[in-house]
Amino acid sequence: MAWRDSRKNRSRLFLFTSSIILGIAALVAVYSFRDNLQRDINNQAKSLTGADLTIDSRKAISKPVMAMLDTLGDQRARQLDFASMLYFVKNEGSRLVQIKALEGNYPFYGEIETTPVSASKAIKNGRNALVDRTVMLQFKAKPGDSIRVGKISFAIAGYLDNAPGQTGFSATISPIVYIPLRYLSETGLVAFGSRIHYSYFYQFNQPEKIAPLLKKLRPTLDREGLDQETVESKKRDTGRSFQDLSRFLALAGFVALLLGCIGVGSAIHVYVNEKIAAISTLRCLGVKAWEAFFIFLIQISFIGLAGAVAGAALGTGIQFLLPLVLKDFLPVEFNMQVSWLAIFQGILTGVIISVLFALPSLLSVRKVSPLNAIRLSFEPEQAKKEPLKWLVYLLILLFVTGFSYLQMNSWTQALIFSLSIVAAIAIFYGLSLLLLGLVRKTLPAGLSYAWRQGFSNLYRPNNQTLMLIVSIGLSTALIATLYFVQGILISKVTLSTEKTQPNMALFDIQSSQNEAVAALTRQYHLPLMTQVPVITMRLEEINGKNAAELAKTDSLKAKPKGEENERRESSSRAFKSELRATYQDKLTSAETITSGKWTGRLRSPSDIIYVSLDERYADRINVKVGDKIQFNVQGMMIPTVVGSLRKIDWVKMQTNFRIVFPRGVLEEAPQFHVIMTRVPDNKVSADFQSQVVRNFPNVSVIDLGLIMQVLDELLGKISFVIRFMASFSMITGWIVLISAVRSSKNQRLREIVLLRTIGAKGRQILSITAIEYFFLGLFSAAAGMIIAIAGSWALAVYSFGSDFQLPVVPVLILFCSVTLIVVFTGMLSSINVLRRSPLEVLRKDS
Amino acid sequence: MENILNIKEVSKYYQSADTSLTILDKISFSIRKGSTVAITGPSGSGKTTLLGLCAGLDHASAGSVELNNVLLDQLTEDQRAEVRNRYVGFIFQNFQLLPTLTALENIMVPLELRGEKNIRPRALELLDKVGLSARADHYPVQLSGGEQQRISLARAFSNTPAILFADEPTGNLDGETSEKVIKLLFDLNKEAGTTLIIVTHDMDLASRADRIIRLKSGLIVGDEQKMYV
DSSP: OHHHHHTTTHHHHHHHHHHHHHHHHHHHHHHHHHHHHHHHHHHHHHHHHSSSEEEEESSOOOHHHHHHHTTSSSEEEEEEEEEEEEEETTTTEEEEEEEEEEEESOOSSSOOEEESTTHHHHTTSSSEEEEEHHHHHHTTOOTTOEEEETTEEEEEEEEEEEOTTOOHHHHHHSOEEEEEGGGHHHHTOOOTTOOOEEEEEEEOSSGGGHHHHHHHHHHHHHHHTOEEEEHHHHHHHHHHHHHHHHHHHHHHHHHHHHHHHHHHHHHHHHHHHHTHHHHHHHHHTTOOHHHHHHHHHHHHHHHHHHHHHHHHHHHHHHTTTHHHHHGGGOOSOOOOOOOHHHHHHHHHHHHHHHHHHHHHHHHHGGGOOGGGGTSOOOSOOOOOOOHHHHHHHHHHHHHHHHHHHHHHSOHHHHHHHHHHHHHHHHHHHHHHHHHHHHHHHHSOTTSOHHHHHHHHGGGOTTOOHHHHHHHHHHHHHHHHHHHHHHHHHHHHHHHTTSTTSOOEEEEEEEGGGHHHHHHHHHHTTOOOOEEEEEEEEEEEEETTBOHHHHHHHHHHSOOOOHHHHHHHHHHHHHHHSOEEEEEOSSOOTTEEEEEEOOOOBOSSTTSOOEEEEEHHHHHHTTOOTTOEEEEEETTEEEEEEEEEEEEEOTTSSSOOOSEEEOBTSSTTSOOEEEEEEOOSSHHHHHHHHHHHHHHOTTOEEEEHHHHHHHHHHHHHHHHHHHHHHHHHHHHHHHHHHHHHHHHTHHHHHHHHHHHHHTTOOHHHHHHHHHHHHHHHHHHHHHHHHHHHHHHHHHIIIIISOSOOOOOHHHHHHHHHHHHHHHHHHHHHHHHHHHTSOHHHHHHHHO | OOEEEEEEEEEEEEEOSSOEEEEEEEEEEEEETTOEEEEEOSTTSSHHHHHHHHTTSSOOSEEEEEETTEEGGGOOHHHHHHHHHHHEEEEOTTOOOOTTSOHHHHHHHHHHHHTOSSOHHHHHHHHHHTTOGGGTTOOGGGSOHHHHHHHHHHHHHHTOOSEEEEESTTTTSOHHHHHHHHHHHHHHHHHHTOEEEEEOSOHHHHTTSSEEEEEETTEEEEEEEOOOO
16 A cells, blocks of 8 residues: 555655755765775774884983883884974975984885885985975975985985875875984984984784783883884774764764755655545545554655665765865775675664654654545644654654764763754754744835745745755855854964064074074074073972872872863873973063963072963863972973963964973073064075075974965865765755755645736746745845854854954855755746646646 | 627647547637626536636637637737736635735735735725625634635635636535525625626526536537526
């Protein structure tokens, strides 16, 4: 019966389920991507690390520990990496790069990919270097050309195409140059203040020995502040970071699916209402209430299955696009295969969710009276109390929460996500009601008939107006918010490029070079905007407790969860990392004291040293004003008291420090200097950089123009990924609109034919139809924009700490585009209705 | 008296792949201004098709239809719509009110389509005539079947049509309500001097007309004119 009944409605029913196709497609694509990526990470983890075990340190390792490390593994290699200027001798170009000074046969697994292939071996045999391909192309360099790193030159052996664990994006941010470690000392770059990252690589013939070995070594490694990485930990960490990405993508897909399901639910509601006559006839013929219900349930299940299968097929195709979108972020070579598990998950989700959302309308089928078949009822059916509907709503909420839990692995987060979705839909629903109500009340009575009729059409029986405003509005809000947030981020960066702000930083300047570099800067007629000393130090004690004692105290307490736990971890990490502090007698324009009292100068050596901390840093290491901190400055212990906390405007392009000492304490400590200036154009920038690199090879230069370019690229790529996922919601909103227009076709056909019969011209009918969709588009765009503007304002003020300025022109463009798309879609879908003969419809009706 | 409707040799047939279905076969008749005519016949005899052709809702396959001295056959759909708006009123079995408009707004629609101003008093007057002044702001779903048909009557007379077509106007009403609606229809018609053409199965209703045209299988099989003394 279900099959026979669906015969004349199959295409229409399929249109309803087309709303879920994209949602399912997005999910299947993301699931397949996740499965494939996890498999590739597992298969290629060794190539990612290049070694069985890597020990990392941010400082030189003490001799006894180094002696112990030298006994590990069957093969060993080491690498020192740091930021430095690279100078191209031929064209005098220079750029800040990441120098990796390598010794040994690293990588033991995988390879350093070069062109020509032999180049990777060439750096072991002489003063040769491998230079990142993008940088080579930027400076039009070729293999065989000379580069200078510090005081000495290297011949370029070849293009560096890929280093172990390198992603396309990390190469853009920090291009790599490999040089042999044995020439490092000759470069003169390893001086005081150089921020060097030490890596020691080990290959084990019996990798199973690594875990017990590490267990034994851990106390020593922890004491020395060393990090370790194994193939397993790399697998875990890489998998985890991409799990977050795939969770985000899956949730974005799920939002599109939910939007589609709201559309399906609404369309089924209209469908069931139109089927009342047929249902009552069936009831007259002896079909039981539940049997009638099952006839439609079976129809919807099959149609849901068809939609889910179509979605899964589309998703399997789309999955091939995801690696293209994400290629710059992927650390492994991606091999795409069809994931049957992902397809099964997608289809199952599709069937369950389409049935769940159709159920509230389907349950009404049981209440259709056989009397409807013999007597036309003109009284509206009183909504009967239906406890089962509430059960279905509960099931929907449970399903959404359950699904979110599977993505997030946290019931709290899943519940927050689900309730946020419910709240977002409720807000949209309320806002739509408000907008409709406001316009209905304020619509001038003297408005022309077409305008009033067009607006009234939004209230036709079984209308889907609110559902459409919610789904189109929600997708508009997604797109608009994304655009606004991108604008906020870019404006923050742009702010720092104002003409009064520095756009070039010179760092790693030794005390002996400070005046000479300043003189060179002046010689180029460049302003010395900031000139600050930087002192490297470590945290030794907080309130009399060192790292080990603090860790012990923590372990005695119940282990805190979530964010608190992460904060504690960073608190213990705070002891490991090197800190860079400065001393100054006045606050800079970017700093404001938020608590305590600022002390700019130490009056007498016996006075207490009051330091000032960045408030966010203080919160992270869990200290407040009055707490005692002991710093280790190159072996000298300096006891201090937290005198004040500062709020720092990190947006301002200047040197900001988490820890600021008063003058009179650190002047004699080993230090290096930073100078900030502003270069007027690229030419001066290039000339000045070349001169700096030639005269002071150890000094590094950061060109803000380059950073801006990289940031712009990064933002562009991230927003493309998000837009890609948001487009699923947007297209779903559009399909829901088409489906809604189609599902109300019969009703609109009757209205149009009636108007034609009593003398309406085609132009008048077209105007009424256009005005109806104009209002629909207007409300959807308005609701979406209001939410997007409110959300972006909140993000700007509370998350990014900046002002939100409404981009008027883009808002208007987006607003008009959404409205026009709705009008165009509505008109296009109605056009065949306009062509129908009045008599044909009137005859059908009577 | 002058004719308001002249039907000459009108045929309507539908052509499918290899068969032709004739609905009306060379029908001719004329209707005088101000008269009341009932078109009756069994189901499938072509009554509604004939009404549609007379009212300019459809094109004839052959022959000509002249309504109030306007030859409909050569007109475009928009021109025919203008003719309907100017000269024709309709009453349907299913009332066919616009569900999104109130009772009063439904009555105003034909006048608004004409672009007339200050139409509210005229609509209120008609609403009063059909006895539904208190229901002016009610939507169709809030009205009973009889009330909806009375609104439909008021709408049909709102543009003071020269000719009124009623397709089974009591088909969906019970006996008592039917009687009231019929009385109202004939009273309003008499008052306005409109030509009334009713398509109906109901012989009681048909017998109230001045003339009864009987159709069978697309042909006129009877045309009875009441004789007044």
